[in-house]
Amino acid sequence: MPELRTPLLSVENLTIAFGGLVAVRDFSIAVAPGTIHALIGPNGAGKSTTFNCISRLYRPNAGRILFDGQDITRLPSSAMAGLGIARSFQNLELFNELTVYENILIGAHCHCGASLRDRLSARPPHLAAEIDRIIERTGLGAYRETKACNLDFGHQKLLELARALAIRPRLLLLDEPAAGLRNREIAILDGLLTDLARRDGLTILLVEHVMQLVMSISDRVTVLNFGTKIAEGTPQEVKSNPAVVEAYLGKETALHG
Structure with a gap:
């Protein structure tokens, strides 16, 4: 586990609502440089909405987003590439x-x-x-x-x-990179992302449902449910957390995946 360092990305008390529906509530996350940090949770938990706030496609109602100490909460999405933030999308x-x-x-x-x-x-x-x-x-x-x-x-x-x-990103945001891939392709992705972080020092934040990949490559895992953070820690800590098992992983997945 990499030593704790000043975060490259900090999301502080993020809240965003659409009409009367709160999609993400008071959410915070700190992503250390050179690490792989996974954001997981059931469908509709607010993961992609959080990504869209970080990449400035959405404007949050409250909270702030810091990249390398700079407040980027109000910057346009067009400024992200110049800062060194790149992302992929669920749909190609x-x-x-x-x-x-x-x-x-x-x-x-x-x-x-x-x-x-x-x-x-x-x-x-x-x-x-x-x-x-x-x-x-x-x-x-x-x-x-x-x-x-x-x-x-x-x-x-x-x-x-x-x-x-x-x-040439410093921070790579990946939205379900393993979705639809076969086991062999997931293994290739696993090796590539691990190499990018460990050898090149690239910081990666990914949203992912494929627990095989999440548990293999992640340094830390944060779990969202109904727009609220319910757990955070190492893959093993999250995998054995009762709240996570109940909300998302399920008993069999928690034991084996």
């Missing part, structure tokens, strides 16, 4: 008619002053080597010039991750 957001290389090149937009059209036509040489490294790192080397629509689902998920890495 790829450019289907563009190649793997071109999709990742678009992800590098904050490091390239040219227009989108110029980037795609010229393929800036100062980014080419970096993009090729990302392609190889994510196991997409054989698909460099393949259109995104022609990839299988597992490789499409890797492409979305690769595009996020092109932002």
Whole structure:
């Protein structure tokens, strides 16, 4: 377990409501640099809503969000990439008619002053080597010039991750990266995310329902239920927490998963 350090990301007393429905209430989390922190809970618990607040797609009603000590609660979502925050979504957001290389090149937009059209036509040489490294790192080397629509689902998920890495993030927000993947693909994702955190020092916050991945790679796990934090700790501590077992994991999953 990594030693406790000043958090790279702090969410303090976050509350957001839609009409009269409170989706997240008084939620706080601290994510240490270079760690993998999982946010889990039943469907509708408020996990993606919390992600949308952190990435500035939603504006909370109360609380604040700090990134590397800077209050980003009121910043626009367009400022996140420049700060070094990247995220993926539950539903793939790829450019289907563009190649793997071109999709990742678009992800590098904050490091390239040219227009989108110029980037795609010229393929800036100062980014080419970096993009090729990302392609190889994510196991997409054989698909460099393949259109995104022609990839299988597992490789499409890797492409979305690769595009996020092109932002050169310090914080990577992953919304259900293992959803829909087969066991072999989950094992590949496990190794890749662990390597990114341990070798590169990347900080990862992920929402995930696949407990096989969560329990394998996470340094800490936070559990939401009905918009409220009910538990937090190491994977083993959370897995054996009675409140978590009752609300989410279920007895069999808690014992074996």
